[in-house]
Amino acid sequence: MEVRFQVIRQQQNSSPVFQTYLLEVEPGNTILDCLNRIKWEQDGSLAYRKNCRNTICGSCAMRINGRSALACKENVGSEIARLQKTRSPSGEENTIPEITIAPLGNMPVIKDLVVDMSSFWNNLEAVTPYVSTASRQIPEREFLQTPQERSLLDQTGNCIMCGACYSECNAREVNPDFVGPHALAKAYRMVADSRDQETEKRIENYNEGTKGVWGCTRCLYCDSVCPMEVAPLEQITKIKQEILKLKQASDGRSIRHRKVLVDLVKEGGWVDERKFGLHVVGNYFRDLRGLLSLAPLGLRMISKGKFPLSFESSEGTQQVRSLIEAVQALGAKDS
Ligand code: SF4
Ligand code: SF4
Numbered sequence: 442m443e444v445r446f447q448v449i450r451q452q453q454n455s456s457p458v459f460q461t462y463l464l465e466v467e468p469g470n471t472i473l474d475c476l477n478r479i480k481w482e483q484d485g486s487l488a489y490r491k492n493c494r495n496t497i498c499g500s501c502a503m504r505i506n507g508r509s510a511l512a513c514k515e516n517v518g519s520e521i522a523r524l525q526k527t528r529s530p531s532g533e534e535n536t537i538p539e540i541t542i543a544p545l546g547n548m549p550v551i552k553d554l555v556v557d558m559s560s561f562w563n564n565l566e567a568v569t570p571y572v573s574t575a576s577r578q579i580p581e582r583e584f585l586q587t588p589q590e591r592s593l594l595d596q597t598g599n600c601i602m603c604g605a606c607y608s609e610c611n612a613r614e615v616n617p618d619f620v621g622p623h624a625l626a627k628a629y630r631m632v633a634d635s636r637d638q639e640t641e642k643r644i645e646n647y648n649e650g651t652k653g654v655w656g657c658t659r660c661l662y663c664d665s666v667c668p669m670e671v672a673p674l675e676q677i678t679k680i681k682q683e684i685l686k687l688k689q690a691s692d693g694r695s696i697r698h699r700k701v702l703v704d705l706v707k708e709g710g711w712v713d714e715r716k717f718g719l720h721v722v723g724n725y726f727r728d729l730r731g732l733l734s735l736a737p738l739g740l741r742m743i744s745k746g747k748f749p750l751s752f753e754s755s756e757g758t759q760q761v762r763s764l765i766e767a768v769q770a771l772g773a774k775d776s
């Protein structure tokens with residue numbers, strides 16, 4: 442079948458432009474196969490990254506039809522089926538199936554589909570992604586782990602550092618301090634590792650301001666695009682649980698985080714993002730320094746159109762409220 446590939450081309454510091462390539466392909470061809478053919482048969486100047494062609498190295502992540510994915514994993518047939526696309530970006534009737542390819546987001550473009558991943562790697566480094574050397578220096582014996590201890594690392598160990606989650610991360614888009622989902626998934630891998638002796642220090646670090654777990658807006662995009670099912674948001678939630686366990690008695694903000702979350706969901710069926718930061722960090726307008734620390738982030742969110750100006754309660758608010766009250770009543774009975 443004939444497919445039209447709309448590829449965003451861009452040089453550093455210039456505006457992106459669409460370039461169209463027509464290709465005769467099979468539904469089972471991967472997007473990477475198609476890009477290779479475009480490069481080898483039509484336009485040798487097209488730039489993109491690739492290596493293993495087998496969903497292992499993470500090099501070929503890019504935005505395919507609007508969502509970040511691995512070009513060597515997705516194929517033409519499933520892309521067309523997914524979109525059932527019949528119109529081109531210009532809105533004209535289009536009988537030829539069309540696939541759009543763009544570079545990853547949240548990182549500057551070097552050329553075409555190649556992005557500068559420096560911030561991605563620097564943010565990974567910021568969570569100290571190594572089992573602490575202090576524990577490695579004990580000389581007498583190896584660091585044995587039980588199968589159960591090892592199994593705690595399976596999911597996060599699958600990360601291939603492709604950058605798809607980072608590309609889609611809403612928090613990264615507005616908060617340059619936030620380390621990103623890949624880094625926090627790796628951070629949990631360290632927290633869960635029975636050989637690591639720095640757990641408390643790590644948890645302190647991931648608990649700081651909005652650079653760690655509290656910077657995440659829980660948009661779920663990272664979980665939905667990750668090609669290896671690492672589920673970064675799930676790992677972020679596990680770190681939060683560790684923080685809450687460790688700091689329950691001493692840290693007002695951690696406790697408030699949980700209370701505000703439940704109160705807001707009970708009130709409106711889901712979280713009113715406008716109130717969340719003000720109540721947790723600003724302590725219901727009592728913590729002036731906390732409130733001021735939110736101002737730059739709030740302004741960036743408004744400028745990027747990511748600050749909700751209004752809130753509508755969920756249609757299921759009454760049911761959600763009943764469920765929360767039932768669970769709270771059970772908790773009160775047990776304690
Ligand atoms: S859930 Fe959090 S970490 Fe994941 S993409 Fe959304 S804001 Fe980023
Ligand atoms: S968590 Fe998933 S999407 Fe993010 S870098 Fe790792 S493999 Fe890629």
Ligand code: FES
Nearest residue numbers: 492493494499513
């Ligand atoms: S080329 Fe290695 S993951 Fe796609």
